[in-house]
Amino acid sequence: MRKCRVSANRRDLERYCDDVLAKKVVVGTLERAAVERYRHDCDTAGARGIYWDDEDFERTISFVQLLKHSTGEFCGHPFILKPWQKFVAGNLFAWKNKDTGFRRFRECFISMGRGNGKSPFMAALVNRLYLLDNEPRSQFQLAAVERAQAEIVFNEICEQLQSQPAFGDRFEYYRPKHGKKSIVDKILGGVIEPLGSEGRDGYNLLGYVADEIHAWAAEHNALWEKLESSMRKRRQPLGMVISTAGDDRSKLWLRVHKFSSQIARLLIKEDRHFSFICEIDEEDRKASLYDETLWRKGNPNLDVSVKREALRLIANKAKNDPVCFNEWLRYHMNIRVRSVLKVIDHKLWTTCKETMPDLTGRHCHGGLDLGWRNDLASLYLCFPLDKKRFAFKGWNWLPRHGGRDLTASPWSQWIENRDVVACDGDATDPDAIYERLQQVRRDHAISSVALDPANARAVGLHLVNNMGMSVFDFGQNCQSYNEPIREFLTALGEGRILHDNDPVLAWAADNLVLRTNPAGLVMPDKEKADEKIDPIVAAFMAFARCLYGDPVSSGPRIRSL
Numbered sequence: 001m002r003k004c005r006v007s008a009n010r011r012d013l014e015r016y017c018d019d020v021l022a023k024k025v026v027v028g029t030l031e032r033a034a035v036e037r038y039r040h041d042c043d044t045a046g047a048r049g050i051y052w053d054d055e056d057f058e059r060t061i062s063f064v065q066l067l068k069h070s071t072g073e074f075c076g077h078p079f080i081l082k083p084w085q086k087f088v089a090g091n092l093f094a095w096k097n098k099d100t101g102f103r104r105f106r107e108c109f110i111s112m113g114r115g116n117g118k119s120p121f122m123a124a125l126v127n128r129l130y131l132l133d134n135e136p137r138s139q140f141q142l143a144a145v146e147r148a149q150a151e152i153v154f155n156e157i158c159e160q161l162q163s164q165p166a167f168g169d170r171f172e173y174y175r176p177k178h179g180k181k182s183i184v185d186k187i188l189g190g191v192i193e194p195l196g197s198e199g200r201d202g203y204n205l206l207g208y209v210a211d212e213i214h215a216w217a218a219e220h221n222a223l224w225e226k227l228e229s230s231m232r233k234r235r236q237p238l239g240m241v242i243s244t245a246g247d248d249r250s251k252l253w254l255r256v257h258k259f260s261s262q263i264a265r266l267l268i269k270e271d272r273h274f275s276f277i278c279e280i281d282e283e284d285r286k287a288s289l290y291d292e293t294l295w296r297k298g299n300p301n302l303d304v305s306v307k308r309e310a311l312r313l314i315a316n317k318a319k320n321d322p323v324c325f326n327e328w329l330r331y332h333m334n335i336r337v338r339s340v341l342k343v344i345d346h347k348l349w350t351t352c353k354e355t356m357p358d359l360t361g362r363h364c365h366g367g368l369d370l371g372w373r374n375d376l377a378s379l380y381l382c383f384p385l386d387k388k389r390f391a392f393k394g395w396n397w398l399p400r401h402g403g404r405d406l407t408a409s410p411w412s413q414w415i416e417n418r419d420v421v422a423c424d425g426d427a428t429d430p431d432a433i434y435e436r437l438q439q440v441r442r443d444h445a446i447s448s449v450a451l452d453p454a455n456a457r458a459v460g461l462h463l464v465n466n467m468g469m470s471v472f473d474f475g476q477n478c479q480s481y482n483e484p485i486r487e488f489l490t491a492l493g494e495g496r497i498l499h500d501n502d503p504v505l506a507w508a509a510d511n512l513v514l515r516t517n518p519a520g521l522v523m524p525d526k527e528k529a530d531e532k533i534d535p536i537v538a539a540f541m542a543f544a545r546c547l548y549g550d551p552v553s554s555g556p557r558i559r560s561l
Contacts, residue, residue, distance in 0.1 A: 214246030367541030
């Protein structure tokens with residue numbers, strides 16, 4: 001590597017690289033690849049027409065460290081950069097083209113787990129780019145799926161600027177509670193503003209931040225294209241993309257991540273793109289729950305802004321909670337996950353062998369899932385017990401001529417044992433359900449029955465008008481299911497679910513898969529399940545009513561989920 005005068009900041013950067021390459025710091029494959037690329041650049045810079053500008057590197061680090069943190073335990077303290085942050089900032093601002101003297105990198109992708117300070121770090125880099133480039137009428141856009149997300153970086157920029165008396169009254173800050181926000185430079189006429197998913201043409205951007213692109217969907221492609229095309233008139237613009245990991249539906253994130261990782265590993269030659277990706281490796285997925293030395297791979301700020309004790313709590317919960325495990329991998333270890341996941345382990349289900357108490361006269365809530373009229377329909381009751389336990393009791397119906405071979409296993413055995421009632425005809429007979437409900441009401445105090453308002457409206461009206469029952473419209477969406485499912489899985493892991501070895505419910509639980517929306521909320525996915533899951537779905541609806549609709553419980557009394 002070409003030798004040069006080395007400052008304290010450059011020594012920090014080089015020591016970080018040495019520690020990564022010597023494996024003194026545990027990093028993932030792609031963070032290591034970024035360091036190897038940097039060292040390769042240092043060795044080949046002269047032949048490729050690029051050089052490292054030590055003066056601009058020092059200006060960048062010195063400027064950022066004049067800023068102050070605005071939130072949390074470091075609020076009011078100088079923004080002292082960690083070695084990995086000096087590495088990122090140095091690469092972005094110190095590499096130059098010999099022919100033009102302008103910056104080499106025009107875009108970057110930075111990815112790591114939650115809580116590692118991406119937003120304040122990006123805000124500091126935006127302030128450095130805007131103030132030290134000092135271009136007239138500069139425009140800077142902060143983009144995200146929702147304006148509130150974009151305003152996270154925007155608010156950090158405001159706080160950092162306002163913490164410096166040297167900037168005086170140079171900037172005007174428009175931060176209304178509602179409406180468009182912006183920072184206006186009264187001297188050079190520039191503007192920094194947050195955007196939601198809306199995008200406009202005609203920008204002449206010095207730079208942009210695209211935040212959490214794992215949540216960007218197909219409808220945001222136009223915004224992405226506008227951001228990329230809006231910097232073509234500037235001499236040395238910089239587009240910065242930050243994100244935690246996505247799932248298999250995060251198409252834009254998948255594309256950018258793949259492109260960035262190939263550049264880092266020198267599989268693609270692209271001298272204008274910088275990537276810094278901190279994630280665990282594929283073989284570390286399960287081990288990350290138990291081996292704390294792996295946590296640094298997804299968290300470069302471990303033991304600084306990311307607290308080890310907080311990760312321990314999440315890891316312990318994730319050991320027995322498949323949904324939490326998925327979130328652990330995605331948001332804390334920063335690695336791609338599937339949007340559809342199987343969540344109930346059959347061995348765990350069978351460990352809940354506690355004897356069912358006498359449920360006669362007990363208070364309960366019901367869940368009714370009619371499914372397709374020519375297939376399985378299920379009614380399950382959930383009984384709240386002492387010690388935060390819940391007991392389930394259910395009934396299932398199936399039409400004899402609905403398309404299934406009822407002489408085959410397991411249907412023939414279930415019908416013989418009355419675990420499933422076979423109705424005459426090619427559709428489930430609602431009268432059979434009404435008759436069973438009448439019988440059940442004699443033995444149990446049913447407070448309400450939850451059902452799908454879009455698929456069981458007629459049944460719901462009959463229960464209300466003809467049977468005098470209380471019916472709850474349970475929307476089939478992630479908002480309705482997310483919290484009940486998580487609570488159910490926690491209770492299952494702690495042995496607080498009593499199911500009396502119901503074979504149909506066990507079968508449905510084994511079939512269950514969940515899908516996750518971009519916000520991380522979950523619900524049952526009937527389309528992706530290999531077989532029917534209606535019994536466990538009905539149980540979830542009844543369980544939700546016990547959690548939130550039970551007048552004798554300590555939970556909140558709400559009218560709608």
